[in-house]
Amino acid sequence: xxxxxxxxxxxxxxxxxxxxxxxxxxxxxxxxxxxxxxxxxxxxxxxxxxxxxxxxxxxxxxxxxxxxxxxxxxxxxxxxxxxxxxxxxxxxxxxxxxxxxxxxxxxxxxxxxxxxxxxxxxxxxxxxxxxxxxxxxxxxxxxxxxxxxxxxxxxxxxxxxxxxxxxxxxxxxxxxxxxxxxxxxxxxxxxxxxxxxxxxxxxxxxxxxxxxxxxxxxxxxxxxxxxxxxxxxxxxxxxxxxx
Amino acid sequence: xxxxxxxxxxxxxxxxxxxxxxxxxxxxxxxxxxxxxxxxxxxxxxxxxxxxxxxxxxxxxxxxxxxxxxxxxxxxxxxxxxxxxxxxxxxxxxxxxxxxxxxxxxxxxxxxxxxxxxxxxxxxxxxxxxxxxxxxxxxxxxxxxxxxxxxxxxxxxxxxxxxxxxxxxxxxxxxxxxxxxxxxxxxxxxxxxxxxxxxxxxxxxxxxxxxxxxxxxxxxxxxxxxxxxxxxxxxxxxxxxxxxxxxxxxxxxxxxxxxxxxxxxxxxxxxxxxxxxxxxxxxxxxxxxxxxxxxxxxxxxxxxxx
Ligand SMILES: Nc1ncnc2c1ncn2[C@@H]1O[C@H](COP(=O)(O)OP(=O)(O)O)[C@@H](O)[C@H]1O
Ligand SMILES: [Mg+2]
Numbered sequence: 021x022x023x024x025x026x027x028x029x030x031x032x033x034x035x036x037x038x039x040x041x042x043x044x045x046x047x048x049x050x051x052x053x054x055x056x057x058x059x060x061x062x063x064x065x066x067x068x069x070x071x072x073x074x075x076x077x078x079x080x081x082x083x084x085x086x087x088x089x090x091x092x093x094x095x096x097x098x099x100x101x102x103x104x105x106x107x108x109x110x111x112x113x114x115x116x117x118x119x120x121x122x123x124x125x126x127x128x129x130x131x132x133x134x135x136x137x138x139x140x141x142x143x144x145x146x147x148x149x150x151x152x153x154x155x156x157x158x159x160x161x162x163x164x165x166x167x168x169x170x171x172x173x174x175x176x177x178x179x180x181x182x183x184x185x186x187x188x189x190x191x192x193x194x195x196x197x198x199x200x201x202x203x204x205x206x207x208x209x210x211x212x213x214x215x216x217x218x219x220x221x222x223x224x225x226x227x228x229x230x231x232x233x234x235x236x237x238x239x240x241x242x243x244x245x246x247x248x249x250x251x252x253x254x255x256x257x258x259x260x261x262x263x
Numbered sequence: 264x265x266x267x268x269x270x271x272x273x274x275x276x277x278x279x280x281x282x283x284x285x286x287x288x289x290x291x292x293x294x295x296x297x298x299x300x301x302x303x304x305x306x307x308x309x310x311x312x313x314x315x316x317x318x319x320x321x322x323x324x325x326x327x328x329x330x331x332x333x334x335x336x337x338x339x340x341x342x343x344x345x346x347x348x349x350x351x352x353x354x355x356x357x358x359x360x361x362x363x364x365x366x367x368x369x370x371x372x373x374x375x376x377x378x379x380x381x382x383x384x385x386x387x388x389x390x391x392x393x394x395x396x397x398x399x400x401x402x403x404x405x406x407x408x409x410x411x412x413x414x415x416x417x418x419x420x421x422x423x424x425x426x427x428x429x430x431x432x433x434x435x436x437x438x439x440x441x442x443x444x445x446x447x448x449x450x451x452x453x454x455x456x457x458x459x460x461x462x463x464x465x466x467x468x469x470x471x472x473x474x475x476x477x478x479x480x481x482x483x484x485x486x487x488x489x490x491x492x493x494x495x496x497x498x499x500x501x502x503x504x505x506x507x508x509x510x511x512x513x514x515x516x517x518x519x520x521x522x523x524x525x526x527x528x529x530x531x532x533x534x535x536x537x538x539x540x541x542x543x544x545x546x547x548x549x550x551x552x553x554x555x556x557x558x559x560x561x562x563x564x565x566x567x568x569x
Contacts, residue, residue, distance in 0.1 A: 026363035030349070037351045100347030104409070107311040107343070108364045109336040261315065 023110040027118025028125075031092075035126050044088060048130045051080045053137065069147055073137050074155045074232035078195045078224050081166045086187040088127060089170020090180045092119050093259065097178035102259070112256045120171050120252060127163045131156065151234035158231030161244040162224050166191055168251035175258040191224075198223025264288055265310060265339070265417050265447050270319035272305050272471075279305040281471035282319070287447040287464075289416070292439065294462035294479075295451040298567055302471040303451040304344050307421050310449075311341045323417055337365075339417040345425070346406030350395040354386055354405050357394065361409045376412060383438070384408040400431045407435065411442070418442070420450040424457060436461050455559035469567040483557050485565075489531045491555035492538045494524050497548035507545060513537060525555060 035041040052073065060072035096102035105115060141147045173186040196202045198220040206216050220226045227240040265287040272280040280302040287293045297303050308314040310321045312328040312335065321328045326335035348357060358377045362368055368376060381387055384404045389397055394405065407423060423439070424432040439448065440461045452458065458465050458479055465482055467474045475482065483489055496504065501519060508517050508526060513534050518525040528534040535554060542549045 022367055023364055026360060029363075030352075030360050034349075034351065099350065100343065100345060101349055103308070103313050103343040104341075104347055107313050107336060107341045108361070109333050110364060111333070 023108075023114045024118040024121070027105075027110070027115055028122045031119050031122035032125055035122075041126070044084065045130050045133065048080065048084050049133055051084065052076060052134055055080065056137065070138055070141065070152050070155055071232060073134070074159065074228075077159050078162065078228060081163060082188060082191050082195060085127060085163060085166040086170050086173075086184045086191065088123055089167050089187060090174050090183040092123060092171045093175040093255075094178055094180045094183040095174075097175075098180070106259065112259050113252075116171065116175075116252050116255050116259070120168060120255075123167050123171070124164050127167060128160050131159055131163060148234070151232060154234050154236050155232040157236065158228050158240070161231075161241070162228050165224065165244045165247045165251075168248040168255070169194075172251045172255040172258065175255050194222060194224050196223070198225035198227075198229075264322075264324055265419065265449055266320075266322040267306065267310060268320045268322070270306060270309055270321060271317045272302075272309060272314065273317045278471055280309070280316075283468065283471070283473055284319075285466060285473070285476060287417075287449050289447050290444055291447055291449075291464055292443050292462045293449045294458035294465045295449055295468065296453065296455070296458055296465055296563070297451075297468040298453060301468045301567075303468065304421050305471075306468070307341075307343075307419055307449075307451060311339065311419055312336060313343075337413075338415055339419050340410035340413065340415040342406050342410045342418075342420040342423050344421040346403050348394045348402060348405060348409075351393055353393050354381075354390045354397075354408075357405060358408060358412060361412055365413045380408045380412050383411070385434075399426045400428065403427055403431070403435070407438070416446055418446055418448045418450075420448070422452055423450055424452070424454070432457075455563055459559060467563065467566055474566050482559065482562060484531050485562050486557045486559075488525070488527065488555045489557055490533050490535075491525055491527045492535050493551075493553050493555045494526070494538065494542065494549065495522050495551040496524065496542070497550050504545075504547065507541065508538070511537060511541065522550075 035044075055076040056073040060076065093102065096105065106112065138147065138149075138152045141152075142149075169190050170183070170187040173190065174180070174183040176186070177183050203216055203220060206219075207213065227243045230237060230240060267283055267285050270280055270283045271278070283302075283306055285293070295303050295306070305314065309316045309319075310323070310328065312321070312332050315329060323335040324338045326338070328335045349360075352360070355377065358380065359373070362373045362376055381390055384407055386401070386404060386408060389401055394402060397405070403423070403426060407420075410418060410420065418439075420439075424435050427435060436457065439450065442448070443461075443463075450457075450462075462479055464477070465479050466476045467482075475485075504524070505517055505519065508514055508524075511534075513528055513532050514526055515529040516527040518527070526534065526538055535552065539549075539552060542552070
């Protein structure tokens with residue numbers, strides 16, 4: 021616990037030692053709010069919910085979370101500091117958790133900055149707060165799942181660019197599998213429906229949509245948590261070079 | 264105690280470390296010597312648990328580094344090759360981080376420990392500077408400071424004086440030597456004078472294998488000029504002198520090079536007094552007498568070339 025805490029603090033405050041953190045926060049805000057307003061036509065829709073905000077989240081995360089996650093381990097490997105870190109009295113699991121939780125907290129902070137959206141909605145209309153709360157829960161969980169994949173890919177290389185590209189590809193697949201446009205495409209080329217359904221079960225979107233509508237199911241929670249645990253375990257194995 | 268038992272590391276088809284065994288006991292400063300690519304760093308990475316060995320065991324104070332890594336890791340400080348550090352952190356931030364990782368110090372105790380190591384490694388003036396703004400010498404000192412912060416019984420250092428200027432090298436060596444008594448220390452280097460000046464044991468490795476494991480003095484004895492005596496005489500009756508010296512039973516060989524006469528003893532015996540007496544007895548006007556320099560580089564070269 022003590023070591024997780026020490027690593028967490030170092031990593032979390034590390035984000036703010038460089039301007040990259042502030043750039044990220046601003047880009048994230050502009051992207052998520054901008055998409056909602058201009059592409060999602062937030063105002064003209066006259067809809068007192070955040071559906072038009074949440075719907076863009078997987079797409080914003082697709083690029084911004086790999087940008088946060090790519091340095092987690094790749095940078096340590098490039099500079100050699102992972103040798104310093106992993107020869108301290110700490111287990112690899114603790115080190116992976118400490119860094120992952122720091123990244124997750126940082127992204128959660130970015131997500132919480134968008135609370136200006138529901139506050140605006142609450143000011144202008146009379147929204148149903150349930151779906152907004154569950155939507156935020158889903159957003160944070162999904163962010164964790166994205167980040168766990170980025171943490172894994174960044175442990176596979178010392179090159180941040182490779183790490184970024186790898187994680188975008190994996191996350192892209194996990195988003196696409198449940199994207200209705202993609203599923204319709206699959207249907208049109210005669211892929212059996214049962215297979216499409218099975219595939220879409222692995223998608224972020226499939227397990228995120230219900231939460232933006234106020235529906236929290238155990239299955240969705242388990243999906244995100246098990247994806248996080250699975251990625252982080254592979255992450256540990258990658259660092260210990262036991263495969 | 265630091266212990267390596269039949270350590271082997273293969274990288275694909277490359278055998279970087281080939282069945283290495285040794286022990287470093289309390290009070291030992293072991294110089295781990297070898298040309299580049301000999302396998303020094305790889306061995307240290309296995310000792311510290313950073314790399315799993317292909318086979319064999321490393322132990323720190325009787326804890327198997329693979330089976331009981333936490334217990335083992337508490338007992339050593341490690342200075343990895345090139346002293347990697349988090350560039351954007353300040354000296355104090357790094358030491359604070361290491362202290363938190365190392366032990367559940369109370370805040371007071373933690374500050375005391377950090378204060379002490381800042382003092383020992385002369386980091387006071389740069390303590391609030393970030394690593395990226397420091398010179399190589401200071402960075403190396405910070406790396407050294409983080410390794411000794413918890414006053415560990417074992418110290419493992421990979422080229423601790425690499426990249427330092429001669430003055431800084433001397434400071435670091437003095438620091439290491441001053442801690443020697445209560446610790447087991449292993450340091451790798453490719454600088455021979457380092458071994459001569461602080462180590463009380465030397466292992467030479469090449470191509471992953473141990474060539475010799477002995478005291479620096481024993482290593483010196485491998486040199487063909489060990490205990491040889493160089494004299495310079497004022498007179499020129501060289502033939503006579505040569506004959507006289509050759510008749511001394513302890514002398515194996517005599518080489519004359521202009522004014523300089525090099526006398527090599529049989530079996531590395533110390534003959535400087537005998538030679539001195541002979542010069543006095545014969546009334547040769549002795550201009551200079553000294554032991555011939557034993558260049559460890561030459562021994563090292565001989566050992567690692569074939
Ligand atoms: N990660 C690695 N992958 C492949 N080969 C390696 C790796 N690390 C070291 N080697 C090889 O192992 C040998 C020993 O390297 P090293 O232990 O770094 O030597 P030294 O520290 O004595 O200079 C070298 O031939 C080096 O190329
Ligand atoms: Mg090396």
